[in-house]
Amino acid sequence: MQRASITNNEICGNIDLPVSHILVNGNNVYAKYFVIHDMSTPAYENNFPGNINSSTWSKNNLTSWNWPKGSEPSHSIVTRTGKSKTLNDFGLGWRATKFEKKIGVSCRGLFLHIELLQPRIYPPGNAVSAPVAPTPGFTDAQYQRLALLYICASIRKGEWLVPAFHVNIDEGLKDGHDDPQNFELDKFTSEVLRLIALIKTS
Numbered sequence: 473m474q475r476a477s478i479t480n481n482e483i484c485g486n487i488d489l490p491v492s493h494i495l496v497n498g499n500n501v502y503a504k505y506f507v508i509h510d511m512s513t514p515a516y517e518n519n520f521p522g523n524i525n526s527s528t529w530s531k532n533n534l535t536s537w538n539w540p541k542g543s544e545p546s547h548s549i550v551t552r553t554g555k556s557k558t559l560n561d562f563g564l565g566w567r568a569t570k571f572e573k574k575i576g577v578s579c580r581g582l583f584l585h586i587e588l589l590q591p592r593i594y595p596p597g598n599a600v601s602a603p604v605a606p607t608p609g610f611t612d613a614q615y616q617r618l619a620l621l622y623i624c625a626s627i628r629k630g631e632w633l634v635p636a637f638h639v640n641i642d643e644g645l646k647d648g649h650d651d652p653q654n655f656e657l658d659k660f661t662s663e664v665l666r667l668i669a670l671i672k673t674s
């Protein structure tokens with residue numbers, strides 16, 4: 473991490489500290505699921521701007537994303553240029569899906585959440601949300617940073633977390649979210665394997 477100049481603020485905290493946990497019969501049960509989201513925002517009426525994958529798109533500036541303390545949507549956000557910042561440390565239990573909110577605070581700590589920046593557009597008609605995502609959905613830089621976050625979380629747990637999609641977790645729930653759209657699992661897997669090989673040889 474030091475050699476690659478990665479700071480704790482980019483990876484949701486110190487990799488020497490444990491991930492969040494819940495208590496089951498007095499025992500710590502550590503986070504199990506690494507939940508991948510797309511932000512589904514900003515939503516455009518017709519077309520995406522041509523520069524959404526460039527630093528010239530203002531939304532790729534991390535300083536443009538701020539939430540009041542306690543209302544952050546996730547543990548981390550990853551811009552389309554592959555930059556990330558900690559919204560909550562991986563050691564802090566955080567709920568970010570309808571499913572977890574329905575279960576209650578007893579599950580707070582079992583899920584880690586990553587928001588990948590992805591805009592949407594509305595189709596013609598009266599849709600209440602914006603369901604159309606760019607193709608391809610995410611940039612290589614996003615898969616690279618997501619893989620790094622996944623490895624950091626898994627090191628802190630001591631075993632691999634289960635990657636999951638928000639859409640599957642909320643499946644069947646009213647107003648469940650549809651993200652991440654156009655996620656390419658093979659690209660994510662390749663980046664995880666590439667990064668592991670890099671760590672082993674460095």
Ligand SMILES: [Zn+2]
Nearest residue numbers: 509638649651
């Ligand atoms: Zn989501």
